[in-house]
Amino acid sequence: MHAGHSDPIVPLIAAVQGPHLRPQISGTGTSAAERIFNVSATSPNRTPRLVTLDGSEGEGGGQILRTALTLSLLTGTPFRIVKIRANRQKPGLRPQHLTAVEAAAALGNAEVTGAEVGSRDLVFRPQSYTPRDLDLDIGTAGSTAMVLHTLHLPIALRAKTAVRVTLTGGTFNTKAPSYPFLESTWRAHMAALGCPIALTMPKAGFYPKGGGKLDAWIEPAELIPLNLNERGRIARITGIAGVSGLRASIAERIRARAMERLSDDGIAGDSEISIETVEWRGSSPGAAIALSVEYEGISAPATFVGLGERGKPADTVADEAVDELLAHDTTHNGAVDPHSADQIMIPLALVEGESVYSVSEVTEHLRTNARTIQAFLNRRIVVEEPEGDRPGLVTVI
Numbered sequence: 001m002h003a004g005h006s007d008p009i010v011p012l013i014a015a016v017q018g019p020h021l022r023p024q025i026s027g028t029g030t031s032a033a034e035r036i037f038n039v040s041a042t043s044p045n046r047t048p049r050l051v052t053l054d055g056s057e058g059e060g061g062g063q064i065l066r067t068a069l070t071l072s073l074l075t076g077t078p079f080r081i082v083k084i085r086a087n088r089q090k091p092g093l094r095p096q097h098l099t100a101v102e103a104a105a106a107l108g109n110a111e112v113t114g115a116e117v118g119s120r121d122l123v124f125r126p127q128s129y130t131p132r133d134l135d136l137d138i139g140t141a142g143s144t145a146m147v148l149h150t151l152h153l154p155i156a157l158r159a160k161t162a163v164r165v166t167l168t169g170g171t172f173n174t175k176a177p178s179y180p181f182l183e184s185t186w187r188a189h190m191a192a193l194g195c196p197i198a199l200t201m202p203k204a205g206f207y208p209k210g211g212g213k214l215d216a217w218i219e220p221a222e223l224i225p226l227n228l229n230e231r232g233r234i235a236r237i238t239g240i241a242g243v244s245g246l247r248a249s250i251a252e253r254i255r256a257r258a259m260e261r262l263s264d265d266g267i268a269g270d271s272e273i274s275i276e277t278v279e280w281r282g283s284s285p286g287a288a289i290a291l292s293v294e295y296e297g298i299s300a301p302a303t304f305v306g307l308g309e310r311g312k313p314a315d316t317v318a319d320e321a322v323d324e325l326l327a328h329d330t331t332h333n334g335a336v337d338p339h340s341a342d343q344i345m346i347p348l349a350l351v352e353g354e355s356v357y358s359v360s361e362v363t364e365h366l367r368t369n370a371r372t373i374q375a376f377l378n379r380r381i382v383v384e385e386p387e388g389d390r391p392g393l394v395t396v397i
Contacts, residue, residue: 051079051375055120056086058368061175062097063342066150067369069104069124070346071376073154078125079376085120092118096142096169096176100150103136107154131155131163131218138169141210141284143176145186148216153347156195156221163218171205171212172288174307177339179204179214180240180290181303188300189340193347195221204244206286207309223351226344229358229393231335232296234268237325239275239291241318243308244282250314251277254289254306257318262291265322267329287314291321293329302328302337302360327360334360334391341394342369348396349379355396362392370394 051072055064068079085091093101098117101124105112108129114122131154136147144167155163171179177186179201190197196219205212241255255275262273275291287308292301306320328337336344338361346369348355359366362385370381384393 048075048077050123051077053079053081053372053375054083055081056083058371059364060087060368061085062094062100062146063365063368064372065093065097065122066100066146067346067372068376069100069150070153071373072124073104073108073110073126073129074157074350075376076126076128077376078123080121080123082121084122092120093122094142095140096138096144096146099136099138099142099169100147103134103147103151104154107131107134107151129154129158131159133164135166136168138167138210141170141173141205141207141212143173144169144171144205144212144214145173145177145179145182148182148214149177149343152190152195152197152216152218153221153350155218156197157223157350159218159220161220165216165218167214167216168210169205169212169214170207170210171201171203171214172286172305172307173207178288178290178305178307179212180288180292181305181339182214184290184292185300185303185337185340186343189344190347192299193226193344193351194224195219195347202281204242204280204282204286206244206282206284209284211283221347223347225351225353225355225396226348227356228298228335229356229391230333231298231358234272234329235294235296236272236274237262237268237291237293238301239273239289239321240278241275241287241289242278242280243285243287244280245285246287248277248279250287250308251279253314254287254308254318257315258289258291258322261318261322262325265326267326287317289318289321291325293325295335298335300340302340304328304337304339331360331386331391332389334358334386336360336394338363338366341392342366345369345381345394345396346373349373349377349381356393358391358393360386360391362386366394 108126111125198217294301304324306317341359380397
């Protein structure tokens with residue numbers, strides 16, 4: 001079914017509200033989604049109002065679409081998104097976005113219009129569904145992480161047993177989470193919020209061929225709120241410098257540069273810094289480094305990735321990760337890193353009770369995700385900007 005083009009296009013921050021679903025915890029022997037939303041996976045689909053989103057607002061990338069797909073599946077709320085990625089160099093849906101749409105549609109038995117590469121207008125109408133194993137191929141080096149993020153909560157909150165999702169595409173991406181971030185940081189955050197997930201990367205996928213493989217085992221979730229607005233001292237810094245289809249000496253040079261920078265900065269003692277090298281199996285040559293900083297009192301480390309590309313010196317690859325790590329550490333008491341801050345907001349908006357967490361940086365991704373979530377859920381999300389030595393603060397009410 002096509003939404004009529006006379007439908008009003010409203011700004012994201014004033015998007016048409018969905019059914020204002022408040023978490024409701026009741027009953028036993030049901031999935032988390034059935035308790036949270038008071039709906040059954042086998043109940044007849046409702047016909048709530050259509051949420052309309054402007055995809056060019058705020059961050060203006062694929063995040064609005066991914067969050068909308070996640071919440072549409074969980075709440076049963078249909079949506080229309082217009083001006084998809086309108087301000088990007090290649091506007092409209094790219095292959096990884098299309099894979100996310102198609103996967104969400106297959107999982108949620110959804111009726112979709114506008115699902116094609118380049119489309120700037122899409123309508124998604126989900127039905128009831130039961131999670132099942134999925135094997136998805138993006139077909140390019142597009143981000144497997146972004147597709148996983150779209151599907152994770154709709155599966156975890158509806159599943160009654162573990163579900164396996166296999167994704168083929170890019171596992172190291174410049175504008176998306178790379179695999180080491182997922183494994184070290186995102187997985188730890190999800191576990192702390194009651195969403196256990198196991199991950200492996202049998203093959204690395206770099207631009208331009210992709211061909212990487214990401215396996216995820218998604219366990220049934222029982223969400224819990226979060227109160228995390230302080231952090232302790234650095235406990236240790238760990239890292240991995242790796243190559244695929246390139247000389248091992250490149251990984252050694254990247255590692256050496258990172259060790260030199262971190263030691264010279266004095267951020268931690270040499271005994272607290274450990275970076276190993278690895279050779280990944282993959283279809284396309286590539287190089288990367290991931291640095292994870294662990295703080296006392298925080299269960300999830302903050303991970304920062306530097307990616308190689310043709311003509312980029314090894315020192316520059318290391319510097320990218322080190323610079324991000326140092327910027328995060330400079331913000332006093334920023335408990336959550338900039339890349340995780342918007343990602344943990346969705347599960348926290350789905351659980352009953354107030355959550356509060358401090359962030360080292362308030363990004364446009366964070367602001368955009370807050371507005372998108374509020375288009376579907378009756379939750380107030382307050383984002384306070386950093387000021388002086390005070391970090392940013394996110395409160396989900």
